[in-house]
Amino acid sequence: MKAASLNQRRDEIMDIAVEILTERGYRDTSMLEVAKRASASKETLYAWFGDKRGLFEAVIQRNAQAVQTVLAHHLAGNAPAERVLMAFGCALLELLLGDGAVAINRAAISEARADPTLAQTLASAGREATLPAFIQFLELHRKRGVLRIDTPSEAAEDFLGLLLGDTQVRRLLGLLSAPRKAQINARAARATHAFLRLYAA
Amino acid sequence: MKAASLNQRRDEIMDIAVEILTERGYRDTSMLEVAKRASASKETLYAWFGDKRGLFEAVIQRNAQAVQTVLAHHLAGNAPAERVLMAFGCALLELLLGDGAVAINRAAISEARADPTLAQTLASAGREATLPAFIQFLELHRKRGVLRIDTPSEAAEDFLGLLLGDTQVRRLLGLLSAPRKAQINARAARATHAFLRLYAA
DNA sequence: AAAAAACCGTACCAGTGGGTACGCTTGCTC
DNA sequence: GAGCAAGCGTACCCACTGGTACGGTTTTTT
Numbered sequence: 001m002k003a004a005s006l007n008q009r010r011d012e013i014m015d016i017a018v019e020i021l022t023e024r025g026y027r028d029t030s031m032l033e034v035a036k037r038a039s040a041s042k043e044t045l046y047a048w049f050g051d052k053r054g055l056f057e058a059v060i061q062r063n064a065q066a067v068q069t070v071l072a073h074h075l076a077g078n079a080p081a082e083r084v085l086m087a088f089g090c091a092l093l094e095l096l097l098g099d100g101a102v103a104i105n106r107a108a109i110s111e112a113r114a115d116p117t118l119a120q121t122l123a124s125a126g127r128e129a130t131l132p133a134f135i136q137f138l139e140l141h142r143k144r145g146v147l148r149i150d151t152p153s154e155a156a157e158d159f160l161g162l163l164l165g166d167t168q169v170r171r172l173l174g175l176l177s178a179p180r181k182a183q184i185n186a187r188a189a190r191a192t193h194a195f196l197r198l199y200a201a
Numbered sequence: 202m203k204a205a206s207l208n209q210r211r212d213e214i215m216d217i218a219v220e221i222l223t224e225r226g227y228r229d230t231s232m233l234e235v236a237k238r239a240s241a242s243k244e245t246l247y248a249w250f251g252d253k254r255g256l257f258e259a260v261i262q263r264n265a266q267a268v269q270t271v272l273a274h275h276l277a278g279n280a281p282a283e284r285v286l287m288a289f290g291c292a293l294l295e296l297l298l299g300d301g302a303v304a305i306n307r308a309a310i311s312e313a314r315a316d317p318t319l320a321q322t323l324a325s326a327g328r329e330a331t332l333p334a335f336i337q338f339l340e341l342h343r344k345r346g347v348l349r350i351d352t353p354s355e356a357a358e359d360f361l362g363l364l365l366g367d368t369q370v371r372r373l374l375g376l377l378s379a380p381r382k383a384q385i386n387a388r389a390a391r392a393t394h395a396f397l398r399l400y401a402a
Numbered sequence: 403a404a405a406a407a408a409c410c411g412t413a414c415c416a417g418t419g420g421g422t423a424c425g426c427t428t429g430c431t432c
Numbered sequence: 433g434a435g436c437a438a439g440c441g442t443a444c445c446c447a448c449t450g451g452t453a454c455g456g457t458t459t460t461t462t
Contacts, residue, residue: 025314027228041440110311112375113226119374161362173320174313242410
């Protein structure tokens with residue numbers, strides 16, 4: 001049970017890191033405050049995560065992993081395309097526009113120059129892990145004759161575009177607050193509908 | 202000629218500010234370096250722009266203004282819808298994905314928590330100034346019977362989504378470099394084509 | 403040409419945060 | 433229960449940056 005409670009503690013610290021990250025932004029999140037609020041010592045933080053970057057890299061990886069499993073689950077079933085698109089869209093919106101994800105993306109973006117590592121990690125653990133599954137889903141339905149698609153990867157990007165519009169950027173800029181369930185449903189429905197108008201066989 | 206050369210000097214300083222912003226990011230852009238590279242004194246900078254935030258607020262405003270006039274120009278003519286969409290799309294991509302614009306958006310995003318002012322300014326001088334013109338353009342062509350659109354504002358967002366996909370975010374994350382002319386054309390063409398498939402009467 | 407305003411360069415101040423070192427406590431192992 | 437490792441709290445070092453003050457020089461105005 002030692003290993004279990006150790007991981008639990010790690011999670012606890014990462015939760016707090018995200019919490020402070022959302023309140024303050026990356027640069028104004030001090031290791032001291034993370035330590036204090038977690039009732040940990042700075043030295044422990046540095047021992048466990050290496051440095052500030054390491055801490056948030058761990059945070060990003062954990063988060064992306066969680067996202068990945070949720071999305072993969074939605075794509076796995078054998079439901080009709082429309083239903084899958086709808087569910088996938090809702091999940092994606094919820095995961096991408098939530099406060100935590102926004103804070104993380106902001107961090108990766110602000111450090112993109114000084115330290116591309118965060119963005120790299122975010123990309124490879126996030127988009128690069130999920131998109132192939134979505135493309136595979138599109139190809140499956142193309143073979144079934146449900147969708148008429150030339151280039152699945154482009155079609156995938158179209159769906160993302162229709163789904164998000166410029167909402168994500170506006171969210172990152174702080175011009176929007178996290179959307180409610182109803183708004184998420186509406187967006188996903190609109191995107192699904194438009195996508196099918198474009199690509200339904 | 203005093204006023205002219207004064208404005209010229211202001212522009213010069215703002216150019217340098219953007220230059221350093223693109224190489225270092227907002228937080229790591231020091232007023233001292235801006236002053237030095239502009240052969241100006243810190244005190245002058247503070248006298249002219251108030252503080253760091255003021256300097257970059259001025260930068261944002263100037264930039265947004267430039268963007269605004271370019272885009273408005275494309276929307277103004279009386280060309281067929283497809284041609285306008287194509288031109289507008291290209292211009293928008295070029296302006297939104299260029300190094301300068303990316304640096305500015307990154308700055309606004311990183312400071313979104315600590316100081317929402319930059320993002321606010323960016324929004325009101327940028328999107329809020331241009332989108333209405335685009336919506337008006339859509340409405341015009343609806344009335345002409347060229348486009349079948351329920352809600353112009355939603356259609357506008359669809360076009361933006363199709364145009365950008367998640368390219369802008371990936372660009373902000375530093376995963377992409379500024380696109381070449383050919384890529385811009387391809388994207389704009391695809392978006393225009395898809396948009397017309399969705400909304401052509 | 404003289405007076406006045408603007409401006410450059412430099413030095414200075416205060417606050418801050420990442421990262422390290424160290425003593426003391428806690429809790430697990432044997 | 434003794435020994436040992438892990439971890440908490442604090443203090444410390446160092447570098448840096450935003451913002452201000454000041455003296456000397458250039459430029460404008462009159």
